Every structure is written in C-alpha cells, then in structure tokens.
Amino acid sequence: MRPSPRWLVALPLLLAFALGGCADDGGSGGGVQSVKLSTIRGRDKLVCGVDGKLPGFSFLGPDGTYSGLDADTCRAVAAAVLGDPAKVEYRDLNSSERFAALASGEVDMLARNTTLTLSRDSAGGNGISFGPTTFYDGQGVMVPVASGVQSLKDLDGKPICVESGTTTELNLADRMREQSIDYTPLKFQTGDQTYAAYLGGRCVAVTSDRSQLAAKRSSFPKPDEHTLLPVVMSKEPLTPASINGDPAWADALRWTVYALFQAEELGITQANVAAKVAEAEANTNQADLRRFLGVEGDFGKQLGLPADFVPKTIAAVGNYGEMFERNVGTGSPLKLERAENRLWTEGGLIYSPPFR
Amino acid sequence: MRPARAAPGSIQRSWAHALRQELFGSPADSLISVLLISTIIAAAFSLVRWALGQAQWAVIQANTTLFAVGRYPVQQQWRLWLLLVLVAALSGLSWGLLRAYPRADRSGQLWPFNDRLAVGLLGFLAAWLPAALALGFPLQWRWCGITALLVAMRWLAGHWGRSWPPGLVKLIPVIWPLLYLFGMVLIAGGLGLPRVSPSEWGGLLLTLLMASFAILLSFPIGVVVALGRRSQLPLLRWSSVLYIEFIRGAPLITLLFLGQNILGYMLPGGWAPDRVWRAAWVLTFFCGAYLAEAVRAGLSAVPPGQLEAARSLGLTMPQALQRVVLPQALRIALPAAVGQFISLLQDTTLLSLIGLLDLLGTARTVMANPEFLGKNAEVYLTLAVLFWCCCAALGLGSRALERRLDPTHSPA
Numbered sequence A: 001m002r003p004s005p006r007w008l009v010a011l012p013l014l015l016a017f018a019l020g021g022c023a024d025d026g027g028s029g030g031g032v033q034s035v036k037l038s039t040i041r042g043r044d045k046l047v048c049g050v051d052g053k054l055p056g057f058s059f060l061g062p063d064g065t066y067s068g069l070d071a072d073t074c075r076a077v078a079a080a081v082l083g084d085p086a087k088v089e090y091r092d093l094n095s096s097e098r099f100a101a102l103a104s105g106e107v108d109m110l111a112r113n114t115t116l117t118l119s120r121d122s123a124g125g126n127g128i129s130f131g132p133t134t135f136y137d138g139q140g141v142m143v144p145v146a147s148g149v150q151s152l153k154d155l156d157g158k159p160i161c162v163e164s165g166t167t168t169e170l171n172l173a174d175r176m177r178e179q180s181i182d183y184t185p186l187k188f189q190t191g192d193q194t195y196a197a198y199l200g201g202r203c204v205a206v207t208s209d210r211s212q213l214a215a216k217r218s219s220f221p222k223p224d225e226h227t228l229l230p231v232v233m234s235k236e237p238l239t240p241a242s243i244n245g246d247p248a249w250a251d252a253l254r255w256t257v258y259a260l261f262q263a264e265e266l267g268i269t270q271a272n273v274a275a276k277v278a279e280a281e282a283n284t285n286q287a288d289l290r291r292f293l294g295v296e297g298d299f300g301k302q303l304g305l306p307a308d309f310v311p312k313t314i315a316a317v318g319n320y321g322e323m324f325e326r327n328v329g330t331g332s333p334l335k336l337e338r339a340e341n342r343l344w345t346e347g348g349l350i351y352s353p354p355f356r
Numbered sequence B: 001m002r003p004a005r006a007a008p009g010s011i012q013r014s015w016a017h018a019l020r021q022e023l024f025g026s027p028a029d030s031l032i033s034v035l036l037i038s039t040i041i042a043a044a045f046s047l048v049r050w051a052l053g054q055a056q057w058a059v060i061q062a063n064t065t066l067f068a069v070g071r072y073p074v075q076q077q078w079r080l081w082l083l084l085v086l087v088a089a090l091s092g093l094s095w096g097l098l099r100a101y102p103r104a105d106r107s108g109q110l111w112p113f114n115d116r117l118a119v120g121l122l123g124f125l126a127a128w129l130p131a132a133l134a135l136g137f138p139l140q141w142r143w144c145g146i147t148a149l150l151v152a153m154r155w156l157a158g159h160w161g162r163s164w165p166p167g168l169v170k171l172i173p174v175i176w177p178l179l180y181l182f183g184m185v186l187i188a189g190g191l192g193l194p195r196v197s198p199s200e201w202g203g204l205l206l207t208l209l210m211a212s213f214a215i216l217l218s219f220p221i222g223v224v225v226a227l228g229r230r231s232q233l234p235l236l237r238w239s240s241v242l243y244i245e246f247i248r249g250a251p252l253i254t255l256l257f258l259g260q261n262i263l264g265y266m267l268p269g270g271w272a273p274d275r276v277w278r279a280a281w282v283l284t285f286f287c288g289a290y291l292a293e294a295v296r297a298g299l300s301a302v303p304p305g306q307l308e309a310a311r312s313l314g315l316t317m318p319q320a321l322q323r324v325v326l327p328q329a330l331r332i333a334l335p336a337a338v339g340q341f342i343s344l345l346q347d348t349t350l351l352s353l354i355g356l357l358d359l360l361g362t363a364r365t366v367m368a369n370p371e372f373l374g375k376n377a378e379v380y381l382t383l384a385v386l387f388w389c390c391c392a393a394l395g396l397g398s399r400a401l402e403r404r405l406d407p408t409h410s411p412a
Helices: A006-026 A035-043 A069-082 A098-103 A167-178 A191-199 A210-219 A247-266 A273-282 A287-292 A299-303 A309-317 A320-327 B011-023 B027-054 B058-062 B064-069 B074-100 B113-132 B137-163 B166-188 B203-229 B234-248 B252-266 B275-301 B304-312 B317-354 B359-367 B376-405
Strands: A046-050 A088-092 A128-130 A135-137 A139-144 A159-163 A184-188 A205-209 A226-228 A236-238 A241-243
Touching: A035 A069, A035 A247, A046 A069, A046 A098, A069 A088, A069 A247, A069 A309, A069 A320, A098 A128, A098 A241, A135 A210, A139 A167, A139 A210, A159 A167, A159 A191, A167 A184, A167 A205, A184 A191, A191 A205, A205 A210, A210 A226, A241 A247, A247 A287, A247 A299, A247 A309, A247 A320, A273 A287, A273 A309, A299 A309, B011 B027, B058 B064, B058 B376, B064 B203, B064 B359, B074 B137, B074 B166, B113 B137, B166 B203, B203 B234, B203 B275, B203 B317, B203 B359, B203 B376, B234 B275, B252 B275, B252 B317, B275 B317, B304 B317, B317 B359, B317 B376, B359 B376
Parallel strands: A046 A088, A159 A184, A159 A205
Antiparallel strands: A128 A241, A135 A236, A139 A205, A139 A226
16 A cells, blocks of 8 residues: 555546446345445445444443444444344544545445534535434533523623634524623633533533533533523534435435334334234224334335334334433433424424325 | 662662762752652652542443453454463463573573563452452453463473474564464454454454554565665665655644545445555554664664675675674664654554544543543543553563664673
8 A cells, every 4th residue: 555656546446437337237125226225235234424432322332332322323224224233333433534434435324413504415515415313402501500590691791611613602602692692701622621610610601512511411520410501502403314326225214214203103112013013914994004014015115125124123223212212311311301302293393204 | 870889788778878869969959859759749649549539440340341352242252362372372482482592692590580570560460450340250260360371381481491492492483473363363253263344343452453563564664665765776766765755744644534535435345445454554654654764774874884895795685685784774773663663552542533443442432421421531541551551561672672682782
C-alpha cells in the first residue's frame, strides 16, 4: 500500500466500474430487484453503522454485545431480512465518516443517531435515503429541582451553561431572543467542563440534546435532584438511513421500522407474538392481523422479504414501545419520558401507515 | 547521584550521607526539597485515598474481558489462552538462555538482582491482579499457572541451558517469528480453526497486535527505504524520498481516514481488505517512513571508510552492507527506532477515532454504558497504567538490547 502513482490508482477504479456495471443483474429476492438485499443475503450478515459510544443508543455491554435503541434497530432489520437478529456486524462510525461509509458501501445502513435534514436527504446533498424516525430528540434544558425553575421565563437574568461552538449554543440564543429573555451564557469547550460547572453551581441550568442531558443526569451523584424542563428548543429527528439508489432496500428498512410501530399499536409484544400468530392462523376473521403477521397475503414478497418478517422482527426486539422502555425509557438508567415518542393514538408522533 | 564519600563497608551510612548531601546541602536546597517532597506526598496521598476510597472499580472488573480481547467470541478464547501459554514458555526460555549464554566479555550471573526483582513483580501480579479484577477461580488459576510456567522455563533454561545441544539454542531466534505467524493463525483462524473476523478483535489484543504488526513490518521497510534514499540509482532514490516525504507530510490521523474511506471507493465491494488490516498497513507504512530516517541517520554516522575498507577486502556490496555497515548503523539507530516504536504504540489510540475498538475505543464504549456513566477517571487511569506498562517494557527491553550490542560497555 505504498502511495502509488495516479495511473495505478485509476486501475482498480476502472475495474470497479466494470464490475459495478454487471452487478445489477445479480440480485433478485422474491421478485424484487435489489443489489443491497442480495448482497446482504449472500454475505448472510447485515453491516450496520452505529455510533458505539452513545449511552442508551449504542454501546458495548460487558459480554461484548451491542445494546441500545440504535443497536436494536439494526437487530430488527437483520431479523426481518435474514431471520436472525444475531446476524449483524456493527461498525462504529464517527460523525464525519458515517455518510462516506454508507456511500462507499462499507455499511448497509446507518442507525447512528443521525438527524434527518433536507441537505442530508436530497440528491444534491448527502443523497442518502432516510427511513422512519425512531427517536424524536430535541434540545432541552436541565435544572436542579431545588431551583424551582419551571419554564424558560424563570431563567430570566440567570447564567446558563452551554458547550461553545455547537448548534446548541445558537439554538439557545435564538429561542431566548424570540422570547426576549435576558440570560448569561457560560460557555465551555468540552461537555465534561460544562457539566462540572453546572454541578458546581456556577449556573442554574444546562442545555443540550434531551437524550444527552438524561444520560448525563444518570451519571450525576444524585440524579433525582435534577429535572428536564418541558421545553424543546430544536428538532432532532434521529432516523435510520440507507443509500440512495436502491429503493427496494430502503423500502425493506422503512417497513421493518413501521412494523415495530404497528406492533405496539396492535398490542403485539415480544412475549405474545407467538400467541398472536397462532390466533391469526386460527381465526380467519382477523384479516388485518393475518396480513400484518404474514399469515395471509404477500407483503413480505412485495418487499423482497420473507413472508413472516414481522413476527420474526417482533420476536427479536419486541415492539417499538418495548425497545424504547428497555434502552432509554423510565425503566432504564436514562429515565426518559416517551413525550413526543409516544404513539399517535396517545398524542405522540410515532405513526405507522397502514399495512395494506 | 554523586559517588558516596563515606568509608566503604558501611553502605547504609554512605547512602544516607549522600542523600543528605543531595537534598539538604544548603538552606535553599532544604527548602526546595521540603516543598517538593511534601507536594509529592500530598498528591500521592490524595490519589491513593481516591483510588481506595472513592473510586468505583466495578467498571473495570465487569469489563475485564472487553478490555483484554474486545468482542472475541467466548467459545474461541481458548485460542488466545493457548497463545499466551506459548508466549510465556518461549519468553521464559529466551530469558533463561540469555542468562545462560552471557556475552563472552561479561561475567554471567544466573540470578542477579534484576532477575529476582522481575520474578517478584511477576509473582505479585499473578497473585494480586486476578484478585483485584475479581476474576473467577478458573481464570485466577490459569493466570498463576502461566506465570509459574514462565518462571519455571526461565529457571530450567538458566540452569541447564549451557548443556543443551547448540542447535536447539540457535533455534530460539527462529522460533519467535514462527510463533508470531502461528499466533496470527490462532487469532484470526485458519488451518481448520474457525475464522474470527478482525472486527471482533479489540481491547489490549487489538492494540498489541496492531503495534507489533506495524513494528515488525516497518523495520524491513525502514531499512530498505533508508538504503534506497542513499542509493546511487536515481529512480530508487527519488521514490524513497517521495515515500518518506509523503508520509511525513501528513498527520497519521489523515492517513488513517484516507485508508478507511478512500479504499472503499477505489476497490469494488468486498475487494478492499478489512478495515482493521487497512489501519494496520497504514500504521506500518507510517512507522516505516520515520524509521527510514532513523536508520539513515545511523548509516550517515558510519564512517565511509568502513564501506570502502570492506569493499577493498573483496566483499560484495550486499556482503559489505550486511556484515559491516548495517550492524553498526542499526546499533546507532536503535534508540531512535525504539522511541519511534513507543510513539507508534501510543498512536494506536488514534484507531478509536476511526471506529476501531482498540484500548481507547473500548474504554469509550464502556463509558457509554448507562450502568457505568461518569466513571471516566477510573477507566482513564487504568488505561494510563496499561500503556505505561507496555511502553516501559519496550523501553527496558531496548536498553537491555543496547547494552548487549554495545562493544565498549564494561562488564556489568
């Protein structure tokens, strides 16, 4: 791998084009043409890009397995495509290389707390294809319970700790100016310094993404003495993504995530999914349930997935509500409220289009 | 320390005397000494109090396997234990033989003070480390067994090494590279063993593997490129210069990113080597360029008369280089080269920035586990101690090698 002259570099490039050209007629999964799907099946492994160092979203447990909401998304897709949630190869990616890794085919999909934005979605921008949002995050504010602060208005004239040079800092300034609240920003270079200053009492409040505030709070000596204000200062829809240009693969990813939402809506859980399948098989009047669980119809085939991809997915990771509770919800150390991540039937934003 | 002036024989008194001279020679000396000593004691005291009282070491205890080998599959970990046994046995053997065959001009002692210190340290580690890490009984037992094997081999070879057939003794330097190759097979799979993907290697295993791979392969690269840079052939000279200047002109992290991201575009899917190997090769070529400069400095330091004399004696150019110039040049380049190796070992932490789970990467993902949030100090301190041990071992080894190669060094 010596730095080779340019013509040497061009040689494999030419080869890549030549081979890339004939790769298209290789893939066919259940009548659906998708290079990615057939690549994943051929390799018998889903390569999933994660952060790997984000509490509640993806991290390594002591036994060497990945846990977290993002890791569970990878697992769900592997269960849907390959029938086995264990067939995932995780790639830790940092934020600067994640899109390059997706574009070069290093990873099949991203579940790496990536905010869906116009420039990332558009063909003229990063040109990646987003699935359904799995976590609606947003910038929040944490205060000590003892301070009695209830809303942004109560922070008038008070110092607020913020990491400098981030969008967090800009969002804070924007929101406060809109509401003409006077405040003193205390800026710090790193997250550690910011929270140390907050804990040291140098400011009444600290601001960051809500999921990160919750994670930090769980590491405080007395987490119960701090609370998140019910304000959201920015929109951060964290969304799994795949590469543009393979619509069948993007659809498979999209509807696997929707299946997680739909399962919660229908009350199908990891524990009762087998019973529900048996119920659907026995009762021909349950047309919706039969179609959703793949007992009837050909939804799986239309997506290029096995007919039973929904029960396989639910059996692997549970429905969306279970995933949330296990990783970031009130049952986990992060203790996040569902808030806008509730189902639409309960006033949240989690909504699956009909499985028809 | 100044040589003691007290009468020989009363070593203790002379030692105390020298200390008083050094630390409390004048009022100003005394003041500085008292200030420094009290600062050091205060810092050490608060560190010990924190480590024993406040620190919660469960984060290390629970993640021992992760720190040691990363996500290496549990069913295959016996392969790593086997490798450890082989390395321990061969280390003991080599250590003992080095003592059994001291250089002719040195007085050889079988158990000098340093060796006893080393054995004591090993024994302490074998007893204390498993207990401190709260390892299970089988692991404790294995740990002690491996240490015992090492010491036993050293003792056997030290006592009876001289009576072994010389062919066997000469074999030892050949066995090490063979063991390295066999170790790679054990780690990665092959020869009937199931394959373990490099993405599952991690922790100390990955760090040591990356560092040793780069160190071993960069050495021949460095020598060849250094010779190339001094060569009379313009093509060879200019390509060597180009290589060295290209690598030295870019920060390592840039080259690592280049290796990770650009290769994916250049090669068709599945053709590019695994990202772990890509990083290993980048490290190797990076280290090779710097090593070439160290070796070139060594080559420049050898008087040109040496080569001319060798040539006029009728040696061919390769013979002259191999037998006259390179041995002298490499001996001169050794300290600089070891410095480069130590910084390479530390540079492997950059792998965590490209998403590999080396020691630092493992540490960062462990600190993201909601169970262990906020335990940064414990994790980073452990990492610092681990790195210090590895670097100190490299440094000590190189000093021993320097002394053994030094033709003018007086017998120890």
